Structures are given as structure tokens and as C-alpha cells.
Amino acid sequence: MQILVVDDSKAMRSIVMRAVRQAGYDVTFSEAANGAEALKAIRSAPPALVLADWNMPEMSGIELLQALRAEGNGVKVGFVTSETDPAMRDLAFQSGAAFMLSKPFTADAIKAALAPVLA
Amino acid sequence: MSAAAGMSGWVEELAGAFEEVARAALGVEAFALGGRTESPPGGYQGAYMGLVAPTGAIQIGVAADEGGCQDLAKRLLGMDPTEPDLPAAEMADAVCEIVNIVAGGFKTRVRDRAPALQMGLPTFFRGPAQPTEHTAVVVAEVRLGSMPAAVLLVHPREPGSS
Numbered sequence: 607m608q609i610l611v612v613d614d615s616k617a618m619r620s621i622v623m624r625a626v627r628q629a630g631y632d633v634t635f636s637e638a639a640n641g642a643e644a645l646k647a648i649r650s651a652p653p654a655l656v657l658a659d660w661n662m663p664e665m666s667g668i669e670l671l672q673a674l675r676a677e678g679n680g681v682k683v684g685f686v687t688s689e690t691d692p693a694m695r696d697l698a699f700q701s702g703a704a705f706m707l708s709k710p711f712t713a714d715a716i717k718a719a720l721a722p723v724l725a
Numbered sequence: 726m727s728a729a730a731g732m733s734g735w736v737e738e739l740a741g742a743f744e745e746v747a748r749a750a751l752g753v754e755a756f757a758l759g760g761r762t763e764s765p766p767g768g769y770q771g772a773y774m775g776l777v778a779p780t781g782a783i784q785i786g787v788a789a790d791e792g793g794c795q796d797l798a799k800r801l802l803g804m805d806p807t808e809p810d811l812p813a814a815e816m817a818d819a820v821c822e823i824v825n826i827v828a829g830g831f832k833t834r835v836r837d838r839a840p841a842l843q844m845g846l847p848t849f850f851r852g853p854a855q856p857t858e859h860t861a862v863v864v865a866e867v868r869l870g871s872m873p874a875a876v877l878l879v880h881p882r883e884p885g886s887s
Contacts, residue, residue: 617801617818617819618822620802621802624803661845688827688828688830688844689832690830709825710750
């Protein structure tokens with residue numbers, strides 16, 4: 607099972623990957639630094655799950671999700687973001703997000719977010 | 726959010742958001758809020774992020790000296806502080822991510838006063854922010870354990886202030 611981690615921060619990608627491993631998932635990771643890079647990667651090799659930041663240069667996380675849905679791609683997308691605005695949360699779920707996990711997150715929170723998605 | 730609305734208490738909210746991140750993501754147990762100044766100590770570096778609303782914009786920052794920024798970055802990455810220093814770019818990336826997370830908490834804390842704040846992308850800087858005719862700088866000194874650091878708020882001056 608492959609997870610694509612999308613964040614413009616290398617540090618945050620590293621933290622997310624470590625947290626997923628620590629949650630007990632035996633997965634492989636690929637990485638992208640923004641939504642545009644992720645879109646190309648998903649088109650060529652769809653992962654089981656995309657873990658995306660919200661605010662990124664070139665193409666944001668929500669723009670990535672909306673672009674995927676617009677082309678009929680139903681890959682699961684969860685947000686890992688410091689955005690806490692309720693309107694953005696609503697937009698994420700209306701656009702088809704699987705979950706929205708706030709930074710900083712705990713090990714329990716990432717387990718709870720991933721469990722229904724990767725079951 | 727407007728200059729006339731006043732910025733009283735905002736830097737304390739910023740320090741509070743930093744404390745939450747320090748405790749939850751950086752493994753800091755002792756956090757103390759110190760005094761307020763208009764400029765951080767010399768030699769500080771750190772990350773800024775713009776927060777924009779229809780009525781104006783502010784910038785928030787997290788800063789420390791070189792060793793302090795290394796410490797913050799290593800803590801975020803789950804490294805031991807005694808491990809070799811990170812390359813400058815990786816340290817800057819991690820400190821930018823810290824201010825990004827702090828910004829989320831800060832937005833939540835000031836939502837009743839500024840409901841439409843939009844987060845920008847963080848930028849690493851060296852040296853202090855300078856007040857101008859139109860912008861003021863408020864710095865709150867903090868201590869994470871024994872490590873001094875600071876949070877910075879750059880905001881529009883209220884009309885008639887100097």
C-alpha cells in the first residue's frame with residue numbers, strides 16, 4: 607500500500623511519514639512538494655491515500671482535491687493542516703476529503719484518522 | 726481586523742499559540758512569557774507568516790538565535806538536541822513549519838476579532854523586523870525551558886500613533 611505525502615515542508619513530510627509508521631501501518635511512501643507535483647504523481651501511479659497540506663505554493667491541497675474530482679479521480683485524500691477555519695473544513699468535506707487532521711497532531715489522532723480510511 | 730480596532734492582547738495570543746505548539750509538538754515542558762519590546766534581541770533569526778484579512782494584514786513571527794533555531798528544528802523533527810546541527814535549509818524549513826502551525830492556533834484564538842484571516846506561506850529571515858511609519862512591531866520574549874526565543878507581531882499602526 608502506498609501513501610503520497612504532499613507538503614511544501616520537507617520537515618513536515620518527514621513528520622507525517624514517521625507518524626504513520628508509528629501508528630503501525632506497513633506502507634510505502636512517495637512525496638510531493640505541492641499540489642501540482644502530486645497531481646502528476648497520482649495520474650501516473652495512484653496511491654491508496656493522499657495526505658495533503660492545505661497551504662502550498664503553485665497548487666494548494668484543496669485545489670489538488672478539486673482537480674482530482676473534476677477529472678473523475680476518486681483517490682482518498684486526507685488533509686493534514688494547520689488551517690482551523692470551519693469554512694475551510696466544510697469546503698474540504700464538500701469537495702470529498704476523507705478527513706481533516708489539525709497540526710500539531712497526536713499519535714492517537716492520526717491513528718483515528720487513518721483507521722477508517724485504510725481499513 | 727483594522728488598525729483602529731486595536732491590537733491589545735494579540736501578541737499574548739500569539740505567545741499562547743506558540744506555547745501550545747511548543748508543548749504539543751516540540752516536547753517543551755516549561756514555557757514562560759517574558760516582557761514586551763519593539764525589537765527582538767540582536768542576532769535573532771526565525772520565520773514570518775503573513776495573515777491577510779479584507780481590512781488589512783499582519784505578520785507573525787517566531788525567532789531565536791542560531792542555536793535556538795537549531796533546537797526548535799530538531800525538536801520538531803524528533804531529534805535529540807545533542808545531535809549534529811541540521812543544514813541551514815533544513816533548519817529554516819522546520820522553523821517555517823513551526824510558524825505555520827503556530828499561525829493555525831493563533832487564527833483560532835483571534836477568530837472572534839478577525840474571522841476572515843487567510844494564511845500565507847512562511848518565510849525565513851535573519852535580523853529583526855523594523856517598524857515603519859505605517860507598521861509597528863511588538864515582540865514578546867519567551868523561554869522554552871532555558872532557551873530564550875521571541876514571538877513577533879507586525880501590524881498596521883493605529884491612526885495618530887507614532
